[in-house]
Amino acid sequence: LSFTSIHPKHFGNHFHWGVAIAAAQNEGAYLEDGKSMSIWDAFARRQGKIKGGDTPFVAADFYHRYKDDLLLVKALGFNSFRFSLSWARILPDGTGRVNKQAIDFYRKVIEECLKLDLVPFVTLYHWDMPFALEKEGGWTNSLVLKWFGRYVKVCAEYFGDLVKNWIILNEPLSFTALGHMLGQHAPGRRGLNNFFPAIHHAALAQAEGGRIIRELVPGAYIGTTFSCSEIIPFTQREEDIKAANRVDILMNRLFIEPALGMGYPKDDSFPLLKKLEFFTHEWRYIDKMRFNFDFIGLQNYFPVTVKHSNIIPVINATQVKAKTKGAPHTDLGWEINSESFYRIIKKFWLYGGIKEIIITENGASFKDKPENGMIKDDKRIAYFQTHLRALLKAKKEGVNVKGYFAWTLTDNFEWNLGYSARFGLVHIDFKTQLRTIKHSGHWWREFLQGG
Ligand code: GAL
Numbered sequence: 001l002s003f004t005s006i007h008p009k010h011f012g013n014h015f016h017w018g019v020a021i022a023a024a025q026n027e028g029a030y031l032e033d034g035k036s037m038s039i040w041d042a043f044a045r046r047q048g049k050i051k052g053g054d055t056p057f058v059a060a061d062f063y064h065r066y067k068d069d070l071l072l073v074k075a076l077g078f079n080s081f082r083f084s085l086s087w088a089r090i091l092p093d094g095t096g097r098v099n100k101q102a103i104d105f106y107r108k109v110i111e112e113c114l115k116l117d118l119v120p121f122v123t124l125y126h127w128d129m130p131f132a133l134e135k136e137g138g139w140t141n142s143l144v145l146k147w148f149g150r151y152v153k154v155c156a157e158y159f160g161d162l163v164k165n166w167i168i169l170n171e172p173l174s175f176t177a178l179g180h181m182l183g184q185h186a187p188g189r190r191g192l193n194n195f196f197p198a199i200h201h202a203a204l205a206q207a208e209g210g211r212i213i214r215e216l217v218p219g220a221y222i223g224t225t226f227s228c229s230e231i232i233p234f235t236q237r238e239e240d241i242k243a244a245n246r247v248d249i250l251m252n253r254l255f256i257e258p259a260l261g262m263g264y265p266k267d268d269s270f271p272l273l274k275k276l277e278f279f280t281h282e283w284r285y286i287d288k289m290r291f292n293f294d295f296i297g298l299q300n301y302f303p304v305t306v307k308h309s310n311i312i313p314v315i316n317a318t319q320v321k322a323k324t325k326g327a328p329h330t331d332l333g334w335e336i337n338s339e340s341f342y343r344i345i346k347k348f349w350l351y352g353g354i355k356e357i358i359i360t361e362n363g364a365s366f367k368d369k370p371e372n373g374m375i376k377d378d379k380r381i382a383y384f385q386t387h388l389r390a391l392l393k394a395k396k397e398g399v400n401v402k403g404y405f406a407w408t409l410t411d412n413f414e415w416n417l418g419y420s421a422r423f424g425l426v427h428i429d430f431k432t433q434l435r436t437i438k439h440s441g442h443w444w445r446e447f448l449q450g451g
């Protein structure tokens with residue numbers, strides 16, 4: 001199948017073609033119009049946490065440039081737009097008083113989408129907990145269920161008349177593992193004593209958020225998103241296969257299974273799960289962690305190859321980098337493997353309990369440099385082409401895929417990597433905020449206009 005033989009129409013007439021962004025990565029305006037600090041603003045102030053000492057304070061300045069950026073989404077041919085709401089902008093104290101300026105801002109963004117005929121998909125939590133709540137324990141405090149519930153209610157009340165498509169959490173595994181176990185992401189907590197409560201409260205908040213939107217927004221289409229990666233054992237030795245299984249449980253199964261009503265993953269060979277079960281008294285909560293999502297958002301960037309290791313505690317596994325394996329990879333060292341994208345989608349579909357799947361993020365980072373005003377990011381184009389082909393194959397085999405969102409519209413604040421990692425279809429010169437459409441952006445326009 002050559003790429004020219006793929007056409008957007010093959011994905012169906014009502015397919016959501018979109019780009020995704022996130023408040024903390026794009027908005028900037030971090031203390032403007034009543035917004036308070038989020039955990040990412042606070043984290044960035046700590047020495048050595050973010051590459052190059054970068055901060056999300058200005059980011060891609062979406063707060064002031066949203067009209068231009070939405071015109072770009074439209075110009076590139078997309079019909080849908082995914083963005084997140086900043087909790088710290090809407091409820092500066094985390095709870096309590098609603099900041100009317102934030103409501104105005106997001107209503108303007110939504111209205112602009114609707115004016116341009118772009119279907120808005122709103123993510124409620126894309127990693128930027130108000131710092132005021134982190135001081136009270138954030139995701140490790142069971143009160144977070146109350147705080148989050150109130151925040152979701154406020155969003156439903158103020159935006160539910162205009163927005164039908166809701167995403168409760170962005171990748172709970174990422175913010176719990178990177179932010180509460182490994183300390184690499186905000187809020188920078190470490191260890192199982194932080195990880196376990198964060199996992200459990202996120203699993204509960206995810207389902208509860210779904211229930212609140214269902215109750216308050218008539219006709220809502222409700223999903224949540226999971227990171228996923230095919231886990232490949234480095235060799236066929238038993239210890240590597242077992243290591244791969246443990247990583248698979250953590251990276252792919254930990255949150256989808258409770259959401260589907262199965263409780264946390266069960267596997268007697270992995271002691272961590274016993275501890276988690278003991279810690280959470282899971283049986284009491286199994287129904288509360290379940291929600292009948294209308295769709296599941298899958299986000300995939302790379303497969304992970306692992307081998308057994310005695311040095312790494314708890315999971316006894318270590319990653320074998322793409323470079324070491326001699327596999328193609330992006331400039332972040334992430335393996336490029338579209339067949340594995342196909343296989344991981346199939347794996348999730350096999351649960352049987354998922355009604356619809358949307359690829360809510362997929363993309364690649366390269367060190368794009370403008371040359372004569374052009375950014376020739378051919379490798380990114382190839383990445384999208386091969387991944388779309390893999391997605392189409394899954395769809396043809398019966399996976400009910402309803403949309404695909406490219407990560408991301410413009411270069412932006414890539415968490416602990418700061419501005420050093422570029423994922424955008426549109427290049428940003430962060431000194432001037434000048435936007436330049438990359439060749440991949442032009443490619444998307446041609447592809448989608450062919451439809
Ligand atoms: C995802 C995350 C995005 C973006 C992307 C690329 O895990 O949801 O915000 O950063 O990875 O690293």
